[in-house]
């Protein structure tokens with residue numbers, strides 16, 4: 001879908017090296033303390049900080065190498081959120097709790113402060129925006145819950161707990177579980193904020209700035225005339241800017257070859273070749289039949305920043321365009337079935 005620029009990959013390499021360096025220095029310091037590299041690694045993997053830095057190191061190494069999977073918004077957003085939590089929890093709760101040797105101090109600074117600062121900055125500057133879904137924060141919030149379960153299971157086995165706020169022996173189960181849920185809730189709220197930020201920074205204006213042809217024949221009828229020509233549902237969508245319920249449109253599941261025309265004026269809007277299954281419940285296209293057959297407008301209603309798609313000929317409302325499509329332009333035209341008429345191609349089936 002979206003690949004990263006050269007500058008983004010170079011910066012990702014810097015982030016990855018910082019994370020790897022922190023992990024390596026910590027490992028060396030722990031090995032010196034315990035005398036066993038294996039035991040030191042096993043002890044380190046108890047900590048959310050270590051596990052999250054490992055996640056950052058792997059994701060950003062893959063991103064630096066140009067792996068498309070590492071550039072997925074869901075993965076980059078979740079990784080950013082997790083390492084941000086490391087920095088915030090450390091700053092609020094854990095700073096200065098431990099007396100550290102020089103090597104451990106350097107590792108501590110890299111793992112808790114430098115990497116947690118670099119990753120969100122990288123996300124702001126380079127991560128592709130506009131691809132996060134409303135449900136992503138719920139999935140991300142499973143991460144701290146899974147970690148709590150893992151750390152408590154290890155603690156039940158050997159009586160050691162990585163952080164004071166999850167020490168069952170000292171706090172009891174009730175307080176520990178409350179702490180775990182509070183952290184997951186904080187993670188959820190931070191995730192919702194990240195999705196909002198992602199929406200606000202999405203490059204939607206470039207789509208809305210696309211030129212529309214002034215020579216298209218306009219079709220301008222009085223509203224009473226539209227009301228007579230269209231069914232109540234077509235009128236509601238096309239003339240009143242309504243949205244049909246998901247999965248109810250007759251053309252949602254249409255896979256035949258042909259052209260999709262405006263149900264009001266017959267203007268050819270989309271071609272079956274660009275239709276794809278988005279799972280959204282509305283007919284979805286990667287682009288219009290011709291750029292000047294649709295008009296794109298900024299739409300800030302319902303507390304969202306979206307781009308509305310209208311028929312360029314009659315001005316009828318069709319749907320919205322989102323920057324998370326599969327095509328080369330990364331756009332998803334989400335169109336009401338009620339706004340479309342389908343015309344099967346004669347040579348097709």
Ligand SMILES: [Zn+2]
Nearest residue numbers: 262265311314
């Ligand atoms: Zn039209």
